[in-house]
Amino acid sequence: MPELPEVETVRSGLEPLLVGRRIECVVCHRSSLRYPLPELTALTGKKVQKVRRRAKYLLFDLEGGQVLVWHLGMTGQFHVLSQQVEAGAHEHVRFDLADGQSLRYRDTRRFGYAGLLNGTELGQHPWFAKLGPEPLSEDFNVDHLSVGCSGRKAPIKSVIMDAAVVVGMGNIYASESLFRAGIHPARAAKRISHKRLVVLTEMIKQILAEAIEAGGSSISDFVHTDGKPGYFSHAFRVYGRQGEICLSCGKAIKRMIQCGRSTFYCSGCQH
DNA sequence: AAATGAACCTGTTTGC
DNA sequence: TGCAAACAGGTTCATT
Numbered sequence: 001m002p003e004l005p006e007v008e009t010v011r012s013g014l015e016p017l018l019v020g021r022r023i024e025c026v027v028c029h030r031s032s033l034r035y036p037l038p039e040l041t042a043l044t045g046k047k048v049q050k051v052r053r054r055a056k057y058l059l060f061d062l063e064g065g066q067v068l069v070w071h072l073g074m075t076g077q078f079h080v081l082s083q084q085v086e087a088g089a090h091e092h093v094r095f096d097l098a099d100g101q102s103l104r105y106r107d108t109r110r111f112g113y114a115g116l117l118n119g120t121e122l123g124q125h126p127w128f129a130k131l132g133p134e135p136l137s138e139d140f141n142v143d144h145l146s147v148g149c150s151g152r153k154a155p156i157k158s159v160i161m162d163a164a165v166v167v168g169m170g171n172i173y174a175s176e177s178l179f180r181a182g183i184h185p186a187r188a189a190k191r192i193s194h195k196r197l198v199v200l201t202e203m204i205k206q207i208l209a210e211a212i213e214a215g216g217s218s219i220s221d222f223v224h225t226d227g228k229p230g231y232f233s234h235a236f237r238v239y240g241r242q243g244e245i246c247l248s249c250g251k252a253i254k255r256m257i258q259c260g261r262s263t264f265y266c267s268g269c270q271h
Numbered sequence: 272a273a274a275t276g277a278a279c280c281t282g283t284t285t286g287c
Numbered sequence: 288t289g290c291a292a293a294c295a296g297g298t299t300c301a302t303t
Binding site: 074 | 273277279
């Protein structure tokens with residue numbers, strides 16, 4: 001579920017439920033995620049002060065200056081449930097809150113990971129040190145993208161998915177933003193005109209903003225139900241649509257493999 | 272330096 | 288029908 005818009009949706013859904021609440025008890029059913037989990041019992045008794053997001057990381061600011069950093073990997077999910085509810089399949093951690101509710105972390109593939117970091121050193125930590133700007137901030141603009149593309153003959157898709165250039169672009173939104181910009185995913189980054197990079201910058205911002213907007217409407221679902229499959233997927237114009245008709249030009253959508261990942265595009269609309 | 276592939280895991284879908 | 292291969296939203300590490 002997690003590209004930037006999904007993580008932001010999780011963040012904004014958890015924020016009102018966690019901020020100001022105290023963690024009474026932490027139960028870890030399995031600590032071997034992508035990396036071993038930190039010693040979570042250290043959180044006992046701490047109050048959550050903020051729920052933030054940086055790139056695809058969730059940041060839980062705790063009383064005392066520590067930050068619980070959590071990455072959802074491919075299949076990580078947070079749910080808020082009554083403490084009475086039994087642990088479901090692939091539930092690895094449960095945080096009991098002071099109000100009878102509990103925050104559950106579930107992760108089928110266990111690609112997720114977490115760390116308990118010192119808030120003042122976040123920026124120096126390897127997970128954050130080399131991250132590029134947030135795509136929806138003013139720091140991400142055409143001049144920044146131009147620098148990221150200059151001299152690189154790598155396909156543009158891998159450049160916009162490079163977190164050192166811009167954070168948050170995953171496999172879905174990379175394909176979708178390139179379609180909207182009319183740029184072929186395999187085009188060498190350095191061979192894209194400034195004018196077209198202006199459009200791409202705009203489309204990246206546009207699609208992420210739209211997806212966050214769509215996620216915002218399903219916040220209550222995500223809290224109370226199991227993972228919703230693709231609330232924004234109705235808006236996909238190329239992702240997962242190989243063989244189907246391009247909604248703009250009528251040609252068949254194609255699929256190819258780039259860097260081991262599926263890329264979807266329209267050969268009629270993207271050059 | 273930069274590009275590609277493998278690895279980490281489990282579940283579901285596709286193809287023979 | 289049965290079984291194996293392919294594939295899935297991310298990131299890091301090793302190898303050309």
